[in-house]
Amino acid sequence: MRKFIFLLCFLFIYKFVSAEDIILKYNSVTINRILSDLSIRYSTSLSFNESNLSEYKISIDGKYSTVEQAIAALLVNLPFRIKKIENVIVITPFNSNSIVSNRDSNNEIKSESKISVKKYIKGIIMSAVNGEKLPYAYISLRGKGYYSDIDGGFTIVLQDDIPVSQENRVEGTISYLGFTTVNVNLELSENNRIYINPAISFLDTVTVKAYLNSKAMQSGSIAGLIRVNYNIAKFLPGNGDNSVFNLLRMMPGVRSSGEPSFLSVWGSTNGESVIRIDGFRLFSLNNFNEQISSINPFIVKEIALNKGGYNATKGDATGAIVDIIGIDGDAYRPVFKANINNLTMNLFASAPLVNRSVIMASYRQTYYNLYDIDKLNPYGRGSENSSLSTQNDVYIKPDYSFRDLNLRFSSLLTPRSNLAASFYYAQDNFNYTLDYGDNSYDARESNNQYAFSLKLDKDWSDVGGKTSITGHYSSNTLDAENIKKYRSQNLLSFLTENLIGECGAEITHKINTGNNGNLDAGFSYKWLFGNHNGINDASGKIGAFVNENLVIRNFYINLGLRLDRFLGNSYFQPRLQGTYKISDQFKITAGVGLYNQFINKVPFIDNSNNYSYIWKIADNDNVPVISALHTVLGASFSKKGWLLTTEGFFKKSSDVLRFGRYRGSADVVKTNIEVMGVDILIDKEIKGSNVFISTSLSRVNEHYQSLNLPKKEYTPFEIKTGAVIALSPFYISSTFVFGSGYINPYKNALGDDPVSNDYKRFDISLNYRLTRAKFSIEAGLSVLNLFNNSNYKYIDALPFASGGQSGVLNIYSQAVPFTPIVSVQIVF
Structure with a gap:
């Protein structure tokens, strides 16, 4: 250990005193x-x-x-x-x-x-x-x-x-x-x-009038699209290992309330919105609001949130799509990064090889707290695992662990061709103990995800155009043991094994069509595979798209058509986007299109009346292909550091599976869901500081296709604020979220009010950044949920039978309590 510390000190001193000639x-x-x-x-x-x-x-x-x-x-x-x-x-x-x-x-x-x-x-x-x-x-x-x-x-x-x-x-x-x-x-x-x-220079001898947080957000140029400056995420409250999702949850339209374990945008259900990195899909997202996310921030270069109305190049989703582009790596020098805090550890290293090739590796994991957070809570200790607080509510304190490994390779094969490869492995474990009478019962859930992608790009400058060939594989295996309450006397367990995955290849080609237009065309094949408790399922899907981009004076037009062939049926999905530039500061955007999804996470009730959500491939019978219509209309204004955007949206999804309850019995029913609302974002940047407000107000109508159930209507609302104040080398930041009107995922299987309580959370942080020509050090102190607001996160539902009556027990955990986090990051 002493030799390792001495080596680090030597490297720092060597890099610091190296001549700048x-x-x-x-x-x-x-x-x-x-x-x-x-x-x-x-x-x-x-x-x-x-x-x-x-x-x-x-x-x-x-x-x-x-x-x-x-x-x-x-x-x-x-x-x-x-x-x-x-x-x-x-x-x-x-x-x-x-x-x-x-x-x-x-x-x-x-x-x-x-x-x-x-x-x-x-x-x-x-x-x-x-x-x-x-x-x-x-x-x-x-x-x-x-x-x-x-x-x-x-x-x-x-x-x-x-x-x-x-x-x-x-x-x-x-x-x-x-x-x-x-x-x-x-x-x-x-x-x-x-x-x-x-926008920040590491050279002490040069003064640059630009700031690390400049251009923090880009919105209003294309309908439904938000691009965010990842640099600002580093300074938001938290430990850095969840900075990707921590930033996404502050965007308008992205749900923060209730801290769901999945990405929900414009009312999308679990599994309906998709997160992709380097071309492969992430299925396991139990950690979306935990303090470590499925995406390692050290490998992120670009984050694009497509909330809806996106073009024909993107497919296999009826909800939002988050595209995350990984880094290429430094082709000229080795790089080492480490982020260590009281909850997680993150290590990254890269090294250049021949011909501008780079190999990269990163590893993260959670571990036990270095100190007892509850002892630092001025409001008292957090809630412990407990017996029933009310007749139908159970509050538990879960134990969550996570680890992941990323291996990456990029190479400039020739001046006009690139090769990139990416490997991903992640494992998470979610456990809790339920005390019932004199007995204790354990529930557990484990996910293992593997993913791989290979991409080759070739620029045909001599004949025009650019070709990309991509191959990918992604799968997730769930192994769970859940609890079932039976006849008010015994707590029994039931097992769930669930595999979901996809592998395939895609070839795309882009050519210039004159007058600043270009045409994208692509063809893909995917093999979808899954397993639920020993029952295998697999299907092939063929996809193709053509997408034309035109610039006509102040008009930007994107017209496309996507065609998917699945289980003998053809799914035509026309899409149209447009932007009209009234002036350099003011733009109007619009987008409309049809979308289909062939893999989803659906509600399931087994023969013993156990409730769960599982990944399934559509079969046009019990699991239908989801169809959706997106309509987006927006306007934006940007000038002198101000960015104001507003977007109205209407989304209609058909054949979404929901839990339903009719005459005392629960069932799974097809549902048509209409979501109408408005997103507003106000952002101001001044001398490296950034203040923003985002809000989303919507109305949701759910129409059930059977069981003669009445229409459900609810009005989710969120307002979020954030600020990063640059007092270089110090950065002070805070975020606040208020939300109401959201529902839990088992709502229609219950007999009580499905609408959740109001959600409030205020976080604050202080960061220090020391930069030199060859290295940088960052240290931060964050306090999450500063005022210890009592927010609850819905975990599960336990069906039970007693005296001929059936019912459901709701299992909750306390969402993030008062949590201090100390972190240090080193880069050289």
Whole structure:
């Protein structure tokens, strides 16, 4: 242990005292490669044409005091000029009509060739810190907006109203969540490579007027879509290991009340909304509101919440879709990260290999508290496992544990092709003890999830277009032992084994169609498989989509069609999105579409009248394919750090399975559910600080297709506020959630009022951040549920029979009580 501590101290001291001179030591390396290395190693924003500079190889060995001097040494006697526009170093040719194509072995110019003027601008946007490709970066050219793709690439066909300079360049700006907005000069060519810096600089000698939390949220550009700056999640109250979900739960439309163990958006039921990372689906989400989430924050690059009305490229869901894009890793230096607190531990390491390849690994787990949280609770000890508090209520204190492993690999095979592989394993255990009379009875649930994905991207610049081939596998196995109360005398147990999974492949291709339009087309095959208590189920599904993106003056139009073939039936799903840009500040968005879902988590009642929720594949009989219609209409305004968005939504889902109760007996019935509501988000950023308010008000109507049950109607409501105050190097943050009108999942199997109590929770935190050129240290203190509000989380329902009467016992646990958390994070 002492040797390990000594080694860490040595590494820190070595990195801290290392000279900051710019060192160039290369032997016959192309200049574009050297510039890319410079940008990564010294956090410098560069703009240059890769194809121009890739023609030149150089051998150099020197030391320079600034990046500008180093670049000047590289370009001496070459026909290029260096300009600095704000914080971006721009390299352009002296004469835009000719460049040197190659040089002989004596480094002399052999010939010149004319450059043909392109009709489009093509390139890639990357982080200047570690070379990460930046997906969905925003590119503005004379008031017109464009986005990079999932791999940071962009292709823009120039229209006549965008002026081109005499050097065949176009002025514009590039912005990305959490990064500095930069002015750039993009050349009419295929290989613009733009490096931009995060909105905070680690160089002590440089003062940058930008902040880590800048551009905290992006909403209102596309109907139903919210993109969030992951950097802000680090400073929200909590320990960091649940920062992904902790941020999502504060977004409008995402349910926080009752702390459900699944993602619920716009009234979606358990399993209806989908979380995907690197192309595979996560099935086990028991920890959505626990202090460790299914997503390791160390591997996250991009978070996109598609609440509804999304385009035809996304399928197999009738609820929301959360797309999480994993990091590519630092291709130039090893990286180590550790986050340790009194509840969890998280370790991450990555190392570069040959040819810009990176291997990454991360591991997390929960463990017993380092101290007794109850002893620090000024309001008294938390609730213990207890006997019945009322005739129909049981309050328990569960024990939850979690661990996961992530292995990742990314490689730049060629300048125009990428390979990425990802492996995921997670295990969680949920246990509680129910005291009944003189006896104690244990209930348990265990989930094991395995997932793997492999993706190959190929850019066909010579013939146009981009192709992606993805293969994936994901499965989750549930093993549970639940309690059943029988005849008011005995507590018996029943076992549940449930497997669900999918594996398959997809090929997609994107081509440019002119006038800044592009066409996406894809074909996929999935094998769906499952098992419930020894009964196997499996089906194949074929899918295809075509999606056209058009930019016509101030209109952005996305028109698509998705077709799924399943169990001999065809499911056509047309979809339409549109954005009208009234001005640079004001936009109107709309989206409408049909959606289908073929795997869901459904209510189940066995022959012994035991209630549970299990994963099932649709069979067009007992488990129908869910169909949904989404309609979204919104408006947004952004100016001087203000972001105001409002979205009205209507969602109609058909053939959703619900518990129903008729004449004293419970059953599972098909239900049509209509959800209508409005989301509002107000966000203000000023000098690195951020304050936001989000609210969601909706009305839900449930119409049962049988049992002659009356229509159910309820009105969920939530208001959430958050603030991150930057007093660098200190950050103070707080969040507050109030919610009412939500229901528990077993509502119609019960005889009492299904609407839950009001939910209130206030969290606060203080964080300290120390950054140096080679390492950073963060320390935080958070208090969750500062005022110890009595919130309860619905866990399960126990059916029972007594004196010829049947009923249900509700099992609750206390939601997050007063909980102090101390955490430390180290990165080098």
